[in-house]
Amino acid sequence: MSLNADGEIIHFDNVGLRYGTDREVLSDLSFTLYPGNFYFLTGASGAGKTSLLKLLYLAQRPSRGMIRMFGADAITLPRSRLPALRRRIGVVFQDFRLVPHLSAFDNVALPLRVSGIAERDLEKPVADILEWVGLAGRLDARPATLSGGEQQRVAIARALIGRPEMLVADEPTGNVDPEMAVKLLRLFEALNRQGTTIVVATHDVHLLQKVPDSLIMRLDKGRLSDPTGALRYPPRRATP
Missing domain, CATH: 3.40.50.300 (P-loop containing nucleotide triphosphate hydrolases)
Structure with a gap:
């Protein structure tokens, strides 16, 4: 730091x-x-x-x-x-701002992909952070199928994935x-x-x-x- x-x-x-x-x-x-x-x-x-x-x-x-x-x-x-x-700086927005056609996994992985991280190197950290926020069983779910609390946790995981x-x-x-x-x-x-x-x-x-x-x-x-x-x-x- x-x-x-x-x-x-x-x-x-x-x-x-x-x-x-x-x-x-x-x-x-x-x-x-x-x-x-x-x-x-x-x-x-x-x-x-x-x-x-x-x-x-x-x-x-x-x-x-x-x-x-x-x-x-x-x-x-x-x-x-x-x-x-x-x-x-990680940001969690009030309206979540999840990409509706992407799964929870892909929403969280998005910042890593944008920064050029290889697919083989992002799978474990994305799965780990989703498990940490209590969504280990919802990796493939799209935002529309998630509750408000689950969507917020996906948004938090996405904000944290870059540490x-x-x-x-x-x-x-x-x-x-x-x-x-x-x-x-x-x-x-x-x-x-x-x-x-x-x-x-x-x-x-x-x-x-x-x-x-x-x-x-x-x-x-x-x-x-x-x-x-x-x-x-x-x-x-x-x-x-």
Whole structure:
């Protein structure tokens, strides 16, 4: 893992974001995320959570300010180097974004195939990650035949197959029942214990108590508050 001297994984300095000529949807964001921590990003609908996540996984560039990721200036970085930076970040989308005509196995294998991994080298890791998320018996199932919770687990497996250093999840429990929501959080916790930095956006305040060691970042009308010291919390040692 390539980090700067302070051990930070992400650093925002006075970041703002606006779409077109509209007013800013995010304003004056300054914070640092450290490796090995579990962060909840919360706030009411329309607070700017999805916009902030887009900045975190480099789908959107800010209108102003500085963003440093893994020790690199993400704003001035040449576009040719952005794909390598993005591969260090796994993303779980709220709407899953599974390819409907592909099986669970092929959906998860897609990032490896795109990156040029040979078929003989991807079969075991894809099968292993699907077993880890509890879908060992559903490798050939297409998304339409899977429940909402199963589809979400396929999406999580696809986000993890490249072994990212940070996982960003946008309302990952929004389309599942409360029991499945807790199971999904346990998957994120297990991944976090292995050293992956987790950022979960949710509007469900009840979930915040389900991960005792989590840090909370709260967005209100595009600005961040810091109820648990998330923006200045030191790195947490991952469990081997």
